[in-house]
Amino acid sequence: MERQEILDKVITLVADHFELDPASITGETNLTKDIDADSIDFVELVLEMEDEFGAEISDEDAEKLITVNNTVDYIAARAK
DSSP states (O other): OOHHHHHHHHHHHHHHHHTOOGGGOOTTOBTTTTSOOOHHHHHHHHHHHHHHHTOOOOHHHHTTOOBHHHHHHHHHHHOO
């Protein structure tokens, strides 16, 4: 899967989950500060990403997913 395809899917997931305009989300969007996601919101988003990409994201790794770009890079590195 190409990085741009992963980025588009992550942006769509974030926009849908938090009821945001996808155009307002960039690679630099901070998932906790810019979106104001609490810990439950974030866990739910991680679960949706696991379903979408068929990859397990450990709790330890999830803590490192700060921006959309961090998330895309993480998924891209594991999607072969």
